[in-house]
Amino acid sequence: MTPQAAERPGEDGAPALSVRGLHKTYESGFQALRTVDLEIRRGEIFALLGPNGAGKTTLISIICGIVRPSGGQVEVNGHDIVRDWRRARSLIGLVPQELTTDSFEKVRDTVAFSRGLYGCRPDPAHIEHVLRALSLWDKRDAQMRTLSGGMKRRVLIAKALAHEPELLFLDEPTAGVDVELRRDMWALVRELREQGVTIVLTTHYIEEAEEMADRVGVINHGQIILVERKDTLMQKLGRKRLALQLQTPLLAIPDALTHLELELADDGHQLIYTFDTQAERTGITRLLQDLSSAGIRFSDMHTEQSTLEEIFVDLVRRES
């Protein structure tokens, strides 16, 4: 799917989600959200990153109608969540962070319940499709209490998809889920996106955002400190590392090269040069010349880009 298609406007051109000046102070007096402004385009996958307690769940809960805002405005496909709450809510699906399930309910019943609650006519075929897509079909008649944590998580996803929402919130969907299942979930998310579903997910696994998101938002201390296309973000903030495999190991960096940002690795077999991809001069040519005049020979070289995780940790640290 091309980015252009992913960002196509909706029927009435309103974004999938528009949050303006949203703030929240809990009764305890704790200010969980300062002033949040955020716009999510239709059909995109948006990853919301932030450390524990940053306000991710609070933000999602307000949008979904579970927590009351202290002020500000939220619109879903142009429908205000307060004035036009019924329309707004019927467009949203939510997979909560906590594994909250009805122990004695059967999988199929609990998913059908969710669909009914949203006022949709029963559709066993749709429910079967969702359960199959989540590899839950074999468990359809099992009671919730007999399921493993990962399976319960999938049931919560099935429940959220039962009424065919247009905007899906996944609050840490892959917490406590094994690698294989995580891949399955990513596949499902992509399939949903292809059907035009807009997806907002929070995660602590940066690789997840890196793998799936079109855009990334970083929230810290109740404030969105950055929203950026993932590619741009990685490019802009990304630093590349050039690793040179040396023919003869070095004990220390030669004096002639100390003016450069160099490190030795792998017991002196590797020389690492870090540079900024956006800088006017990367300094690579100069480095290679200097190496050659210092008589240092190398057998191999490669570059690697910093991960989103490094970018994220860096951002949050810089902010605090």
Next chain:
Amino acid sequence: MNLRGVRTLYAFEMARWFRTLAQSIISPVVTTSLYFVVFGAAIGARIQEIDGVAYGAFIVPGLIMLMVLTQSTQNASFGIFFPRFSGTVYEILAAPVSAFEVVMGFVGAAATKAIILGLIILATATLFVEMQIAHPVFMLLFMALTAITFSLMGFIIGIWADGFEKLSFVPMLIVMPLAFLGGTFYSIDMLPPAWQTVTLFNPVFYLISAFRWSFFGTSDIGVGVSLAMIALFLAVALAVVAWIFRTGYRLRD
């Protein structure tokens, strides 16, 4: 109006009840039978007729009311408390169902269960005593109004409670005494004048009085007064529920 949502909540609550139908029915039936044996047969034989009604028959409406009151309160309070306790209430809060629709689902189911049990008690009673119901339609009307009013009260308790203790505390400490002192087993004429006055402040008294009238055509207090009082309690309960949803009290942070 999301009627399908209401129906879904209602059906969910009823299904939960039907899963344990045997327990749900056997225990109240056994309890009521014991009341009949002790109060109706053993003690009743030594008590003269009240307002021309044999004592065994006289206590039937009171016993049914006792059951309807406790069951509506219990069912409704548990019905909403449990999703709050387990966290599954998130789904109801996020769904396109209004406060009124949520109440219709939960309270409707709790009241239905209480009415079914009330009718079962009535059927059980006919095994012990002979009697006719003077105003069957009013009997059902009063039963339904009582079930709804106390289910609303149960719903309020279920939202207010922050632990299982409180959940059983109120029914035990408030509903039962009100029911006993509301004339389940006696006519207020049998009380000293001071206590008669106190009884007038007991809402359950009006419920039982009107209910008894629907059976025997006689009552401690005018049916119109009773009906007005029942309407008043219903209005108060509705107002409290409306307030709960408007402020998000214990439901939405």
